[in-house]
Amino acid sequence: MAVQTQLYAVPEIEKKESKEQNELENEKIFETKSLNLWYGETQALKNIELEIPEKSITAIIGPSGCGKSTFIKTLNRMVELIPSVQTKGDIHYKGSNILSNDYSAEALRTDVGMVFQKPNPFPKSIYDNVAYGPRIHGIKKKRILDEIVEKSLRDAFIWDEVKERLKDNAFGLSGGQQQRLCIARCLAIEPEVILMDEPTSALDPISTTKVEELIQSLKKQYSIVIVTHNMQQAARISDQTAFFLNGEVVEFGKTEELFTEPEDSRTMDYINGRFG
Amino acid sequence: MQYIDRLQVRKRINFRLRLNSILKYVFLGATLSGLVVLAILLIRTVSQGFAWIDWNFITGHLSMDPEKAGIMGAILGTFWLMLVVIFFTLILGMGAAIYLELYAKKGRVHSLIQTNIANLAGVPSIVYGILGLTVFVRLMDFGSTVLAGGLTLSLLILPIVIVSSQEALRAVPQTLGEASYGLGASKWQTIRNIDLPTALPSILTGSILALSRAIGETAPLVVLGIPALLIPFPGGFMDRFTALPMQIYYWTLDAALVEEYANLAAASIIILLLMLFILNSIAIYIRNKFQHRF
The missing domain is CATH 1.10.3720.10 (MetI-like)
Structure with a gap:
């Protein structure tokens, strides 16, 4: 991990070499194979083939209704909560197929955390919000819970703002603070992957900047997949980007390349704001 | 070309406001009629029964004699x-x-x-x-x-x-x-x-x-x-x-x-x-x- 942190700061000349090295080192954490998904009769995902590398930020962009939210919700099987959903194909997470019947969704979601579009803290205290996950997984000792809560809140850049009022209801926080609290709540279960479904779309510009900085700092430890409507955001923070359109992956590649010289004309049109 | 005639709108405003205040009293009436019946019932019950409630009535056994009966x-x-x-x-x-x-x-x-x-x-x-x-x-x-x-x-x-x-x-x-x-x-x-x-x-x-x-x-x-x-x-x-x-x-x-x-x-x-x-x-x-x- 230390090597990667260094890679991030290497000077321009060495970058080309290390890039290849980077690709080798960043093993894929998710690999989807002919993934198809239907809502009742409507097909929302068509033959998705993606390899998502670990310890980096993968952005998913595309116009409304293109299936990008649906896609990340298949990665922790949250789509199953919608009654009429049918999936076909494979999603390999660290080598095992999470769509197979004997893979438990609860175990998966302990490894693959999620942050939602609208901040959704529980109607409980700030402390209980963060401690919720660890408690669910059987941690009862107050000393350990205290440590987890403090560490998670620190990692989510919100500790200093809330340390004096951990017992207060989370609804008393501002929207941006609530979203960082939700990220802290997600960190508390020590996931490998964090899925983010338009995490800043309900926030003001200042809160958005804070959350973006937070996401940047998290990629040292976590693999992050983020859905965003905001193309500048994708360009700013992600390492690789996938462009979705009508349930298909049009293009997937390094963010720099995808935004500067896209291979597909539809990608070009979209990033230049001609549709969507 | 205007679809909304300001003059007509002004003329109708009085009617609309009056209708609103009339309806307010209709709804108040609906509320009161229920309350009045309830109040009559309560007053009658209390005036008839309150004098009969004493310690013996609450704690006593049943009896044919109304003076001794308890519940x-x-x-x-x-x-x-x-x-x-x-x-x-x-x-x-x-x-x-x-x-x-x-x-x-x-x-x-x-x-x-x-x-x-x-x-x-x-x-x-x-x-x-x-x-x-x-x-x-x-x-x-x-x-x-x-x-x-x-x-x-x-x-x-x-x-x-x-x-x-x-x-x-x-x-x-x-x-x-x-x-x-x-x-x-x-x-x-x-x-x-x-x-x-x-x-x-x-x-x-x-x-x-x-x-x-x-x-x-x-x-x-x-x-x-x-x-x-x-x-x-x-x-x-x-x-x-x-x-x-x-x-x-x-x-x-x-x-x-x-x-x-x-x-x-x-x-x-x-x-x-x-x-x-x-x-x-x-x-x-x-x-x-x-x-x-x-």
């Missing part, structure tokens, strides 16, 4: 009845609501069950009395006991409790459930930690309202053969008993024979209303306590 037996009977009803309706009602709302697959069978529960809520209470008589009193051989009466009243209000609990659970924001599942919680953990605590105030409100209805029910108890005789105070679930509504019913019937019985009935109504009042206060207290926690 402790009926109060205790209603109390035991409440315990049985609370126990069974809360467990069965919340259980059924959780299953139907959160576990069951929504399909044709589900909507069939749902419709039937809604229909059951409208079945006349005397029909439940007949059912209770057949099943609990005779078939299961409980006799005219607290348990038989309590089970019958539980059946009577179960549909209401189920439907209102379901609505309370449905009102819990989905995003909260998603957040819990997203952290790897199982369905039961989510229900236990998120859905139930959030919905509990509304569930309790609905259940207490239903319970008030059960306490006031008379018809099913008549069918079950609950007496208003000089029987010993009930001390458990398998004892024979009488209840406040029965007492009120028989005293009102017998007022043709002994005039003072009507006053005793009025006094019993006041006691029954007081018990309902206490029950509702407890419900409000619990509700507020829970709402503060969240």
Whole structure:
């Protein structure tokens, strides 16, 4: 991990070499194979083939209704909560197929955390919000819970703002603070992957900047997949980007390349704001 | 080209405003007519019965002599009845609501069950009395006991409790459930930690309202053969008993024979209303306590 942190700061000349090295080192954490998904009769995902590398930020962009939210919700099987959903194909997470019947969704979601579009803290205290996950997984000792809560809140850049009022209801926080609290709540279960479904779309510009900085700092430890409507955001923070359109992956590649010289004309049109 | 004629709009404004103020009084009238009837009923009951309430009336045994008659037996009977009803309706009602709302697959069978529960809520209470008589009193051989009466009243209000609990659970924001599942919680953990605590105030409100209805029910108890005789105070679930509504019913019937019985009935109504009042206060207290926690 230390090597990667260094890679991030290497000077321009060495970058080309290390890039290849980077690709080798960043093993894929998710690999989807002919993934198809239907809502009742409507097909929302068509033959998705993606390899998502670990310890980096993968952005998913595309116009409304293109299936990008649906896609990340298949990665922790949250789509199953919608009654009429049918999936076909494979999603390999660290080598095992999470769509197979004997893979438990609860175990998966302990490894693959999620942050939602609208901040959704529980109607409980700030402390209980963060401690919720660890408690669910059987941690009862107050000393350990205290440590987890403090560490998670620190990692989510919100500790200093809330340390004096951990017992207060989370609804008393501002929207941006609530979203960082939700990220802290997600960190508390020590996931490998964090899925983010338009995490800043309900926030003001200042809160958005804070959350973006937070996401940047998290990629040292976590693999992050983020859905965003905001193309500048994708360009700013992600390492690789996938462009979705009508349930298909049009293009997937390094963010720099995808935004500067896209291979597909539809990608070009979209990033230049001609549709969507 | 303008579609909206300013002059016409101005002319009509007066009419619209007047209509609004007239309707306001119509709605006020609707509210008052209900309140007035209720007030008359209350005033009449209190003026007739209040003088008859004394320590002996509350704690004494039944008696043919209106001066000596007491209703402790009926109060205790209603109390035991409440315990049985609370126990069974809360467990069965919340259980059924959780299953139907959160576990069951929504399909044709589900909507069939749902419709039937809604229909059951409208079945006349005397029909439940007949059912209770057949099943609990005779078939299961409980006799005219607290348990038989309590089970019958539980059946009577179960549909209401189920439907209102379901609505309370449905009102819990989905995003909260998603957040819990997203952290790897199982369905039961989510229900236990998120859905139930959030919905509990509304569930309790609905259940207490239903319970008030059960306490006031008379018809099913008549069918079950609950007496208003000089029987010993009930001390458990398998004892024979009488209840406040029965007492009120028989005293009102017998007022043709002994005039003072009507006053005793009025006094019993006041006691029954007081018990309902206490029950509702407890419900409000619990509700507020829970709402503060969240």
